Amino acid sequence: MGENQMKIVRSSNDKLNIKKQLNKNVDGKQQVAFATLGCRVNHYETEAMAEKFIREGYEVTDFDNYSDVYVINTCSVTNMSDKKSRQIISRARRKNPNAIIAAVGCYAQVASKEVSKIEGVDVVLGSRNKGDIVYYVNKAKDEQKQQIVVAEVLKNKEFEDLNIEEYQDKTRAFLKIQDGCNRFCAYCLIPYTRGTTCSKNPEKVQNEIKKLSDHGFKEIILSGIHTASYGVDLDGNITLVTLLEDIEKIDGIERVRIGSIEPSFFTDEVIEKIKNMKKLCPQFHLSLQSGCDATLKRMNRRYTAKEYEDAVNKIRNNLKDASITTDVIVGFPGETEDEFNETYEYLKRIKLTKTHIFKFSPRKGTKASDMPDQVDGTVKEKRSKDLIELNAKNESEFSKSLVGREMDVLVEQEVPTKKDIFEGYTRNYVKVEIVNGNEDMIGKIVNCKIEEANGDYLTGKLI
DSSP, X not given: OOOEEEEOSSXXXXXXXXXXXXXXXXXSOOEEEEEEOSOHHHHHHHHHHHHHHHHTTOEEEOTTSOOSXXXXXXXXXXXXXXXXXXXXXXXXXXXXXXXXXXXXXHHHHHOHHHHHXXXXXXXXXXXXXXXXXXXXXXXXHHHTEEEEEOOOTTTOOXXXXXXXXXXXXXXXXXXXXXXXXXXXXXXXXXXXXXXXXXXXXXHHHHHHHHHHHHTTOOEEEXXXXXXXXXXXXXXXXXXXXXXXXXXXXXXXXXXXXXXXXXXXXXXXXXXXXXTTOSSBOSEEEBOOBOSOHHHHHHHTOSSOXXXXXXXXXXXXXXXXXXXXEEEXXXXXXXXXXXXXXXXXXXXXXXXXXXXXXXXXXXXXXXXXXXXXXXXXXXXXXXXXXXXXXXXXXXXXHHHHTTTTOEXXXXXXXXXXXXXXXXXXXXXXXXXEXXXXXXXXXXXXXXXXXXXXXXXXXXXXXXX
């Protein structure tokens, strides 16, 4: 384990106070609390880190509670993400000035020096060092020294295998199968925070899914940074499709979802192979970013608006009730009014289920941050508002199209604010509130008739 140690800012007397606090827990267990920013992969990795602490005798507590250790799993996708990471670190320090504070993940990866200088930070771990979190937390406590361990992710081709054995949610489970990205889009830091693409061994994926099935899970979400590239670094012609084919054979699992994916994945050959898969859910997050070819080219996206639309049509023509969501960036450098209008009309025409709109945020170290013709903030705000309004119409139209239909729903829980009403998700990932449900349905797939569309959820009755 390579490391670069720096002396901690606080005095050794403060550190002695930490040891006294750790010994004061009534049940003898040290407390650890987690805060997670960013993507599904980060959330998966937080669960895995929590398990490592539990195995070492720690007890997990809520982040708002007093704790001996605070772990902040940071994100660096935007400047705001960096700011939020710093704010959460400060929150932890205020909760317990003597706690061990560990900042891990993407922000720690790309700005380790900056993070190490934040008051109270004792451990700085990069994106591919999370498996060693307990070791370095204990090391910082025992040696009274700040621990900074940040690997060069662009040179690290190995998948960090963080497994989860005990999930809190017993209906669906996230499974990280891929990390990193080889795309180097003009606006994105991910290759520098996560490294180039690497994949989890397919046999390990299948074994983990079998364990999840044995624990009662019905649904698996295959997650990654660039999920479609799964297998490109492995020998033996392994692809995401071959993995899906293997998962089809695993008993107990009834649903499989794929995380964010690109349009180039949906070739005619792939469509032919997946259209008859019984477990693959017809719900895809298909990254767009812009409906204008000129903007896409500046972004270094490797498809055209037509190629994206062709992929959408292939999915809709071959997978019944397919739901397609996306991301769009407004105000990318050089985006003229005409280019934005082209994106607006494009989204109006293809009518995606849901569009997540982001205002461009320049990230230092990316090509886009130095591009000319940066767009004014007020213009970004207006364009964002226009697309949010359009998205609301498209989302409502899709929801209303399901009224009167019979749909299978995986029931997850009783609605916290509505007694005797239970909620779950359809195969195409639309939330349904079941008005005549009961606790026995939780964790089961039931058939419902959809009676009403209510904004971001449907109301249905058990058949």
